[in-house]
Amino acid sequence: MPLSVREQNKSTRYQHIVSAAERLFLDRGLDSVQMQDVANEAEVGIATVFRYFPKKDKLIVAVAIQNLERILPAFEEIAASPKTAYVRLEDVLNYLLEEDQNSPPGNSSKFREAFESYASFTKEPLPDIDDYIEIQKQISNSLNPIIEDGKTDGSIRTDLAIKETLITIINTFGTFVNNVVLKAPISFLEEDIDPHIQQRLLKDILLSYVRPV
Template sequence: MDLKEKRNNERMEQVERRKDEIISAALSLFVEKGIDSTSINDIAAKAEVGPATVYRHFENKPQIVIVAAIKFWQSEISSLMPRILPESSNTCKGIDKIRNILNSYVILYQEYPEFIRFLDEFDNYVVKEKIDAEALRIYEQNILDLRGILVKALQEGKQDGTIKQEVEEYIFYATVTHAVLSLSEKLVLRGNILKSDNEIEAIAQLNLIIEMAVKYIST
């Protein structure tokens, strides 16, 4: 490697490092203040750079929001992965792996309420700003990592006889994920509104959805 190439690599590393600092600063503010309440100037101040530097790396705020959301997903899923699929799960039946994966949503609700809150804000922001599907393509690829893990477990369950052959894998993933995350968002953001809401524990509701889902696919 010659001197010119070495300097170019160092410059690229510095650019990526600065970009990551901006993303981290933005994500911290989104979690603390909310996406709508955070401006480019806020992000620049948090990252200790000028607004022009932020715009040098990102075209606009929606782009920052999407990249920050990807970073948040990657961080939360990687922290959950040892509990979603522990080493001991290698010998588990498919249905047990499905239960482990679905239980990770309960862990998200219990231990990472800020992530649940962020997901709701992110969805609302995407709708409000009319961000198109193409701009969200990279984000979608990242969140579908969990879908791949669940689909693989479903296929293993069909092979080992613990899961019904007629189960539609992608329909099951989408339906159960939307049901559990929507309930989690309701519980985190709005809590108990009616008096009757206090009669049933939040975890019991989430566990019931998971139990119904597991029984639905189980042989």
């Protein structure tokens, strides 16, 4: 059933507030942003912000969910491709790499790393965190076609535990990409290797592990 005009306006306002909050969180960090800052950025009254998000943590999780939801369609499209399982695995890693390098400046992965660090230090479970976990499960399940084809199409080593190996590779690479993005503002020593070179090297190492000899 189509949404009523009132419901559409409510949904649009909700998304507008979430997007405004995401910009502020990325610019200033999760801890320093106040709800009044979000109201100012979204150009709405503070009462409107609190009507949708009674607590700041609820808004933070809403931003995290919206951020994570952007990945799902891309993973589903990659997984549905007729390419071999190996090439689709490479496409997933390339997507994570390009998301870092093409979003300004690695915003999506930067926020996810900051959010998960924030969530790990909270004393009580964050509101709506189950919804965030559900999106994570959907993303993981979207990879099932790659996993199943990897067992039979000959593009991945047959002596491996396919599911465990592919999920570990994707999680490891995603975590490393996010971590490098978060640490990018820190000054590196002159002899340190450029983070993007490290990312590409790790991708090649992980892919070489699953490639048949």
